[in-house]
Amino acid sequence: MSNPEIEAQLAPLRERVQEQGNLVRDLKAKGAPELDVKKAVAELKARKKLLEDKELALTPSVVSFDRAKMEDLLKRRFFYDQSFAIYGGITGQYDFGPMGCALKSNILALWRQYFALEEQMLEVDCSILTPEPVLKASGHVERFADLMVKDVKTGECFRLDHLIKQALEKLSKDQGGHSGFAGRELADVLAKYNIKSPLTGNDLTEPIEFNLMFATQIGPTGLVKGFLRPETAQGIFVNFKRLLEFNQGKLPFAVAQIGNSFRNEISPRSGLIRVREFTMAEIEHFCDPVLKDHPKFGNIKSEKMTLYSACNQMDGKSASQVEIGEAVATKLVANETLGYYMARIQQFLLAIGIKAECLRFRQHMSNEMAHYACDCWDAEILTSYGWVECVGCADRSAYDLGQHTAATGVRLVAEKRLPAPKTVEVSEIVPNKQALGKTFKKEAKNITDALAKLSLEEITKVEQQLAGDGQYKLTTADGQSHELGKDTISVKHSSKTVHVEEFIPSVVEPSFGIGRIMYSLLEHSFQCRDGDEQRCYFTLPPLVAPIKCSILPLSNNTDFQPYTQKLSSALTKAELSHKVDDSSGSIGRRYARTDEIAIPYGITVDFDTLKEPHTVTLRDRNTMKQVRVGLEEVVGVVKDLSTARTSWEKVTEQYPLFEQQEASK
């Protein structure tokens, strides 16, 4: 990153990012209209993207990756593929075949071990179908939308931001390099949207908001509207009271959930990275808003991380290497709990095989952060699609619990003991039930219910209005208004001694996109053998590899069969997934087939196996080296290798190398 030649090429791009970053700051400082800020931010993002694309273009290791070749292998060996292909397929939906499914399971099992078990989280499993009021409260019904335009003739839909990015790229190309376009022109593009359909050249409609949730009806009446959840988090929030009680009322505690979520993307693309149906693993860590220290922070404080701060992004600067302890100490990262999870996310991603040099944590700039979040960092992984957001890690403050409390009247709060008891003034509304019943009949119950839900502020207002014109207008849950006078209600004041204080907990939320992580991991582990570009394989770590071991009899000689069967039974008993390949074909060719599906170890039964003491060869996928191991021992060795209790290096020190050349394909 500090190559002076490269830096010289990037300098003008960095400058233009900084220039626009300053413009955004200025606009905000002087309180410019929101639309102007949004336009300026859009251009800032576009300039950042141009800088990033250039940076990546100057990093040869990434560019040389042959995505088509990998995708061909993934398809051919059915890691995953488009859903319903025999029916023409649906974009943005994928089916995981045996290898993809096993890889995903193994990643999730390790995730459970790293987070749920290690941190003693409460794991839950909540409904996917969600009634509308829940997602109204969370803000998804109103705000979970993308802007789209339609071809006025064909009805084809496009995401507006995709079209704008395409237009910008064209613009900058037409004007030679990136130097030609200025803020004004870009703003014009945004303002006018004078872009035609890229498919037909037809006119496009005005941009419309398209909500990304899939809608359906729950129950036979057709009256209960529901959505497929767009994230798993809400299921945790609505269960907060039960979970707090399960934890005996104590904070902090964390809740984990693994499950599918759904987003009706306007134009899904980029393979597994943008899909309509995806598996998430989410954590909601509930804590006291004024106590965001983490007891285990000391364990990880020296973890070195690549942090790309909001400030550096606005200034066109690069990411930098920082110890997480340092980042929290300098307040770059908001608090220990957030920092702890960021470090643990990094440790997890490296453990499954993500390359350290392709991982960074990017802080949300204030203009892209949800309005309720107080700090948010995305773990981004570098792939051939650029930097991809794979894990979000946000301090969401008390937003979600507050919203559901407001919507339901159920107080999603925790209590803590006060250092000393205190006396507080209490105001409450006392309904005159008899008078209410007489005046309002069967409406009386709705009225008393609504009165009981009034906040302290509202009670004060009631008191003022009763003292004023003697009437208060109350709206009940069913939307009806009622005039209440002094004859029906009064306000009572009293004081009481309290020992505990209620508060809405803060939430720190690490949220993992499993499909994206999996795709990135496949890219990072894709390799071709030196000198044989057709022989490709995945270097997936044994811990997550779909199948741990192959058993290959050297030939179809029937003498080998009892040994093959015995090994297969022993591996099953040791709970090791394995694949017997006794098909014809040279041993080298069969090894190549197992390499393609990332099997890390291979046991070969050969003529020496028949002799006493019975031995087999054990082959390592990455080095293609082999050792000779006793028949009785080999399953134990594979078990230790697969659970990371030993390494191939150690195994080669312990057992004699088997030198026979692998037969060529």
Add this chain to the structure above:
Amino acid sequence: MSNPEIEAQLAPLRERVQEQGNLVRDLKAKGAPELDVKKAVAELKARKKLLEDKELALTPSVVSFDRAKMEDLLKRRFFYDQSFAIYGGITGQYDFGPMGCALKSNILALWRQYFALEEQMLEVDCSILTPEPVLKASGHVERFADLMVKDVKTGECFRLDHLIKQALEKLSKDQGGHSGFAGRELADVLAKYNIKSPLTGNDLTEPIEFNLMFATQIGPTGLVKGFLRPETAQGIFVNFKRLLEFNQGKLPFAVAQIGNSFRNEISPRSGLIRVREFTMAEIEHFCDPVLKDHPKFGNIKSEKMTLYSACNQMDGKSASQVEIGEAVATKLVANETLGYYMARIQQFLLAIGIKAECLRFRQHMSNEMAHYACDCWDAEILTSYGWVECVGCADRSAYDLGQHTAATGVRLVAEKRLPAPKTVEVSEIVPNKQALGKTFKKEAKNITDALAKLSLEEITKVEQQLAGDGQYKLTTADGQSHELGKDTISVKHSSKTVHVEEFIPSVVEPSFGIGRIMYSLLEHSFQCRDGDEQRCYFTLPPLVAPIKCSILPLSNNTDFQPYTQKLSSALTKAELSHKVDDSSGSIGRRYARTDEIAIPYGITVDFDTLKEPHTVTLRDRNTMKQVRVGLEEVVGVVKDLSTARTSWEKVTEQYPLFEQQEASK
């Protein structure tokens, strides 16, 4: 079951079932109208249900179960509870709390071990959102419906069969015992449906078919109709070609899938047993239709099973105990593959803790079996709701692959080598492309596509018609008809030598309802301590128990803390879920709390732990006995107990009993 007193009470009910069974057989034999058969079958089912209810009422062990008490505990300790309760809740949807989620995970992990790993199945993970054409082909769009009626005034919906059953129960009660109603009356009830709304007494609408699938739109255009899958199986069928190829073209092979399915039940009830969103684990075993032997059948052929044959059901007889080998030999069970899976299903259910005496396999009667299935047995588990279908095991023959082949034109077939090559006559349609193009312009391609898909039978018809009036009327995929004459097409005959034969594989499908299994297991393992009805617990086997071990310091003496922490770290390292309870409260009370959430083992740190050699006590939930074990050894002992490598009995032989009485609550 063979108690003569009980049999005397059941005899008249058995007789009436048999009487109706014979009527159904007669009606079918003489080809009576379908509606008459359906009515007679409905009555047969009602009579069977009355017999079953009586049988259960005479079995005291089941009746004495206190469901309300168990449900209270499940709710209180958040095993599971209604979803979105703070928003009023949605019937038929449940959220699994920490204990329910862990229990479910553990059941699924064992399922994977029992089936996917042990049988080397290909596990896949397919899309939930399914486009309409797929579910049209599978028959779900047309047939996956229940009959419902609506209250004409309030719009409230009821399932017709529920209303009829209620009416029958009332009828039989009014007339004293079950002796009063005859076939005619019941048919009248069914024919007239002169039942009022049980809630309002209002009239009801005519019965209408209500499709149980949740509908939505995929993509932003609103034009692609989709459904949430009602079963996971179709995802496997549409991927058949990829899976066969992954298996190198060889049969048999089995594919497994675990995932959620959705059914928009008209009136969900019975807790976890009838819900709108549920987890299934399904297996599709593909095999040659003429080779349904199973290589591992010998391993299980002596498994004793309780089989309730279709014949016995029609005759009002009971289930009987049979060895599965015997059942297949006598053709009671259609073939070895079906029998093998039935035995393995039984082994699995017993391993997780289902009571053997509460498990039976009930064969579908020919009138309830899907028309394509050739044999189907349901594993039914006895609960306080009666016998509940928990696992289906069906030989679905070639139905599904055939349907998708017909719908897509993609041949979902396998090949097998012929014993000897043979010469076959081939008929094919040769289109005169030039003439077609001239006559039909841009329709020509659709026509040639449609011609290529014609079956041999249809080709023969074409030939006959061309020879007759010289015209053949062809319908293309878009539904248009075209008259083709001799100028545009001809039929060519040739012979060729073939070495392989194509065939559509048969499918044997074991399909597990995980929620129902889990609920049944909770019922079977629910217990109260002798002499203390308030102290309830679950005897879940350690293999599936949500948490394997508790750590309880005897008191909040700080000297205990280092030992508690050390044990917790060691358990985490050994991947054992555990719970530290260092809250105040007597040790007996804390044990009772861990019993409630089914923790099988408890480690107590006491004053003897502080002395050398350091020891702890280890307590068994079921017997409440304790042994004294070395601090360094105890984690290994818990690991062996939790993975069924040892038993509590053996542990008590190995370690000294710790005799101190458990402090009373």
